[in-house]
Every structure is written in C-alpha cells, then in structure tokens.
Amino acid sequence: MQTKRTIFSNKGLPYLLLAPQLAITIVFFIWPAAQAVKSSFEREDPFGLRTSFVWFQNYTRLFTDPNYLNSFGRTLIFAVSVTFLAMAIALLLAAAVNRLIRSSNVYTTLLVWPYAVAPVVAGILWWFMFNPSIGILPYALGQFGITWNHRTSGTDAMILVIIAATWKQISYNFLFFLAGMQSIPNSLTEAAAIDGAGPFKRFWTIVFPLLSPTTFFLMIININYAMFDTFGIIDGTTSGGPNQATNILVYKVYDDGFLGLNIGSSAAQSVILMLIVIALVFVQFRFIERRVQY
C-alpha cells in the first residue's frame, strides 16, 4: 500500500497540527479513564473529605458481591438475547427486502427510522406501550389471560428492555445485511438455482456463508451495543428494577456511583467494563480480517 508522506520544514508544525485532536482525546477520554482507574483503587468517606488508597479491595469486594455477580448474569442474558434477536430479525427483513425490485427503497427508509430515535425516547415509547395501568399491550395480553407487569415481575421487565433494545438495533443490522446481500452477484444465486437448490438452501449454503464477514462484524458491534449503549433504554423503562432484575453492568455503574455514591466501587466496575470493551475490539480487529474469509 502506498502511504502519503509529507515533509515538514518546521519540526514543531506537525505537533501543533495534531495538538487540538490530542487535547480533546486527552481531556475527554484519557484523563477521565485515568481518573476512573485511580478512583478504583481508592476509598472515599461519605463526605468526600478523606480518601484512602485501598489497592484491589474494590475489585475483590465486587467479585464476592452477589449483587454484582447477579448483574453479570443479567447482562449476559440481555446481551445475548438482544444480539441474537436484533441480528436474526434484521437478517430476515434484509432477505425479504432484497427480493423486492421496485418498492425496496420505501421499505429500507421505513426500516431505518427506529435508528434515528434516541435511546431514552425508544425506552419510554416501549414503557408506555407496556405500561401496566394505561398501556395497550398489557390490556391486549390480558384478553388472552396473560398478566403483564414489569414493575413487579423481573422476567417481564427483562423482556421489555430486550424488546426495546432489539427494536432500536434492528435498523443498523438491517442496513449492513442488506448492503452485504446486494454485493453478492445475482449470478451466484442463479447458478445455485440451476444447480437444484431451493430458495432456503440457496440462502443457507450460498448467501449466508458469503455474508459471514458482515455477520461477524455485526456480532461484535451488537454485543458492544447491548452492553454499553443501552443505558438510556434501561433508564427510560425500568431503571434497573424491579429488584435488580434489569440492572445490567453499565447501569449498575451509574446506580452505584451516582445514586449510591460509592465512587470507588463504581470506578472499579467501569474499569472492568473498559477491559471488556478492549477485549471485544481486540477480537474484532484480530480475527475479522483473517478468520472470516472465503
């Protein structure tokens, strides 16, 4: 690959040109991150007057805290469900739209709309629809004898946040799957049709394997989304409740730190999340180019 190379006559100029970007990165990303790492090793008294250095105590406490381990489990259920559902539904929709010839643009536009809705708004939207006292869906479910109350039932609450988070992520996945499918030459599916493969077989043996780079990319993105970008949805619908049932890791950071004012523990939790993100990104860059190739 050819690299563009510019020779600067003044040695200070390149640093000067980089300075704004570096300043923003340092002030808004590196510094807070460093602060979080620092705080995670400290313990503060309730009035913020004294801070003592406690080594890994915050971390060891976390891993013996049943609430934190529970939150880990909840996060796992939530992230796996959202990733799987958002990708499966998006794949189905993309496959359907890809078959259309004339009206595909209309469908694409409509299907992308949810992506433009802010997470909190999406959360409130679903919260409203599922509201046990005034929502239309609990009423409809009630007709079938199903009682819906996400204020008391942890399962209902989990289903609600999964639906809201999935709904919002389908658009993104849909766009990538559709683009992936459109880049597969028609002649391949035609050749497969002549080779005696029916529509389902064509999809699973030709189209889906050729989409594998897209699928893998989306999987990483979706796990990331479900674990870190769903704060607004949780906050807008269940606020982690009832009884910790939807208190996923990223929400617990906020809950413990800003509401519980346990800064040390909250910082330790965010450092753990940071390590998880780093691991995911590492996996993505390390394997996406090499493993998933045909």
Place this chain on the structure above:
Amino acid sequence: MARIEISGVSKVYPGNVEAIKDLSLSINDGELVVLVGPSGCGKSTLLRMIAGLETITGGTISIGETVVNKLEPAERDIAMVFQNYALYPHMSVRGNLEYGLKNRGTQRAEIDKRVADAARILEIEAFLDRKPRQLSGGQRQRVAMGRAIVRQPKAFLFDEPLSNLDAKLRAHMRVEIRRLQRALGTTSVYVTHDQLEAMTLADKLVVMNGGVIEQVGKPLDVYSDPQSLFVAAFMGSPGMNLIDIESLRAIGADLPGSIPTATGTVGVRPEDIVLEKPAGPHLTIAATLDAVELVGSESLVYANAKGIEKDIILRSSGIHRGNPGDVLALHIPHSALHSFARESGRKVAAA
C-alpha cells in the same frame, strides 16, 4: 440430450418494453447453436428464458418433450456457464463441482466418479482443493465448464463465457469448448456478441437484432448470403460495404442488367473488391485512397469515391503499399454483388 423447441416466444418487461418479439427457433439434438447480435438485441434474455431465470411472457419453450414454461430452473435439467463464471467463492473447486450433484441427492461414489472425470477432461485435477480466488481467469472458466458437465444435463447454456478472458486465451478456450461439445454431443446454446466467436463455434448461427431473428443458417451461408442489410453489416470484420444504388447510377457505374428493380442498396464484401481488372463482367469505381490499415497478413484499404458517402473498404492480402491521395480503380465483379430491397432492407433475389 434433447431438442429445444422455441415457438412464438415473446418477452415484455414492465413498462411495455418488448425484448423478444414472437420468436421461433428449433435446436436439434447435439447441435451447438450460437445466438449473436449487438448488445440489447435480446440474445441473453432468450437464453435466460430457456434457463428459467426470466419468465416467458408468451409462447412456449420445450426441452426434450416437455414444455418448460412453468418449470423452475432446477427442473429443466440444463446447465449454464455465466459470463462472470459465478463460482461459489466460499467453496473449493471440488465443492463447486459437487454442489449441483449433492442437491440432487446423487450417490457419493457417483459424485466422486463424475467429478474425477470432469477434472480429468478439463485438466483441473491439480487444483480441486483450491478456492476460486486462487485460480487464474482461464482456470476459473474451466471450473465453470466443469460444473456444467458433471451434471450431465440435457443442454448447456453459455452466456458470453469467454468475454472476460484475454484475446489469446479466448481463442484457445473457443477451440476447447468446440472440442468438448463435440465429444459430449450435448445440445448447446451459446450467446456472444463476438461474430468471430460465432462463426467459428456454431453448427447453426442465429443472428438477432431488436428482439427478432434476422437470419438462421450455417455460419458460412450466413456470411456469404446475408438475407438482410443488418446481417450483411454485422457479420464480418469489417462488415459488407453497402452502397446506395442511386449514387452508383449517378456516377455511371456499370451495374448488371439483371439487378432486381426493387433494389435500394447493393453490398459487396471487402475481399470481393479487386484492384486488378478481373476477367468476368464487373463494374469499376474510381476512388482516392484514404487510409491503409496493415494487419500483417492482409491490408484493409479505405477508399473514398466521389458521389458515395461512406468510405469503401477493401481487403487485399499481403501488404498494400499506397499513400493517401493515390487514385485507385476499384473493380467489383457482378457476381459478388448483393442486392437489398429499398424499404425492408431484405435481400432481393436476382431477376
């Protein structure tokens, strides 16, 4: 192996675009038929209709004894070789060859035997375990052919299979396709826009234009006796010289008395124009040399005659040494003249 019978077939695309107009053609068992024509003439559409990749608006297509209009591509028992080869990129060469057989539930032993046979015939045994992207263009082409022959279908359909190859490889593969088709004796339909490919491959040549067949015949018959102005101009490189009969009359050319009265245009092949006075009856046109193209084995001479709009092209063997501005006498034997009707452009027989 089977006959293909196309009768009264038409194709209308949404928006009332008529791609094929009431077309009939019969393809005999074991025959290699080449559909040739300029882009947009409907030749690929016709092929895809035979394959089942396009619906048929009107008329019927039958393969063997069965009318296939409503059958899925898979049920028609045909194999197709695509212009871009359409190899499955995530499967090995072996996987590509096996795919169609596996889908049809062929026995493992039979699959292995057929793949081995095809690989031997096409000399692709060495890369059966490679992926398509690790192959050169010519090798991919062979794999695409292999995928067609392992199936032992009733008919092969070729959709411009050689147009992605370089000129030398194209000439080589042309000969191979011909040899292979002869050896297997499978009915084949071959689509190309390259008239040289069409001439060399075809048992039966079908020249298409604007969704209709202009002429069907043996390649040499089509070349030496074109039935319309379109065929005359399309076949041959360069095509036939076509001259308005009125301009010939105006310059006092010695037209044969037998020329039909309906004639509007006369045509003459570039190789039929001679510079030395021939023995038989002929007409002569005085012209000035415009340009000479030296091909090596022959020369194409472009000459401009007063009163005739287009350059007249003549082919002389060897190297023509002349300079622009030279005055030439172009002699055209009466026997080499083709007459085409004024309105329809169809050939008119000598009275």
